[in-house]
Amino acid sequence: MTADEVVAELRSGMTIGIGGWGSRRKPMSLVRAILRSPLSDLTIVSYGGPDVGLLLAAGKVKRLVYGFVSLDSIPLEPHFQAARQAGAVEATEWDEGMLQWALYAASLRLPFLPTRAGLGSDVTRLDPDLRTVRSPYPDGEELLAVPALPLDAALIHLNRADAAGNAQFLGPDLYFDDLFAAAAARAYVSCERLVGTADLAAAGVASLRITRWMTAGVIESQNGAHFTSCAPDYDRDEAFQREYVAAAKDPARWKEFTERYLSGTEADYQRAVRAR
């Protein structure tokens, strides 16, 4: 498959989960393919970084479900700030652990999972759909019932995968990619390098956390997480991230940025990045 073929399987109005964390191992080539597509009115679920920023800037997002949006080394995401401050996106802002619980519940086909996180905070004031549940045991504790958040699709980027859709992370953290995949009706994996199945185990079986039953499609996308980090294949491109942030803060410069980097194919993007 290609990134554009993956995106052709998505529909406007879908709920789409995006793996990674902040500005780390984001499926950016798939996000860039969405930018090129006619998709709109998406609900995006993410431990948000520039994936969220780019989709917001392109007007693709109706609703955002998130615990934070950050570029890590640059704490605040400029497009996210602009969209929120313009009231341009419906914001479902939860505790970041609630997001994990919602995906886990969906992956287990449970209606909810209980937690203390969110109780007493404005998470419950700002999202009046949230309900509590009382422990049926002698403690009788009242807990927040985090509703399952089933995804129509999930997009994740891993270091290695095989053609069948088994995939592995080689960096320090899987983040919540397995939960995004398992919570989704269809999960799509992009990977730095497509390898033979026999080559997967050599890097250690504990890193084989995405299994083919979770995934509906796989593409090879070298440097596909750029400009986010994809350890150990590459670090975050901090210079490019700074360029992105500077451009995002000024409409004229953002127009230049999109013309230079985001107006063509993924190959054009990678060429423009190399040509800096």
Next chain:
Amino acid sequence: MSVTRAEVCIAACADAWRGDGELLASPFGVIPSIGARLARATFAPDLMLSDGEAMLVTGDRAVEGWVPFRSVFDLAWAGRRHAMMMPSQLDRFGNMNISAIGADFAKPDRALIGMRGAPGNTACHPVSYWVPRHQARVFVPKVDVVSGIGYDKTPGPYGLCRVVTNLAVLDFGGPYHAMRLVSVHPGVAVAEVVANTGFDLVIAGEIPQTRSPDSDELRLIREVLDPRETRHREVPLG
């Protein structure tokens, strides 16, 4: 060189983790990070420290454990963590905001990072706060968004331990857990703290000075933990 304000702040942050035992110390900001490592190197050898990514490291940076974000969430909800977070707004009862500034959440004046783990952290484990610039726009009568829960909420926080700023140390030892002035840093007047706080602090009796790091702590800060003086970028000299 005499003891700098930043160095006083580091020791005050370190003291937040005193007596915690085998908890994960999660400092946000430069000074709390040095403070956590100072605590571990001196009076709190059982503290667990992260490398900022996914590894638990010893004082001399040897990897002693793996804590991807999922494990950090587990540690948080299990109560095995003491975070020192940086609020954008903090009120008299310890409600804190890192989410958005402004009356209308749907269209805030300024969007911040988001709730992150603040609701769960404050509900489940000890939390302290670090404010590198003590000013009335941080210490507000009422936060715009409650990200971390304060003592006037039900259920209340697991435990808010202390607030360290560039001027003072505070805690929630006042009536009904109202914020109380514990000590002022050397060279700071109580009036300066009051003038930069947007609500009435509980001030009982004579307010002592915040302790200065001892000679062993100073040597560690200056020679081992922060030889490049990153601390003075967060709390400038003089």
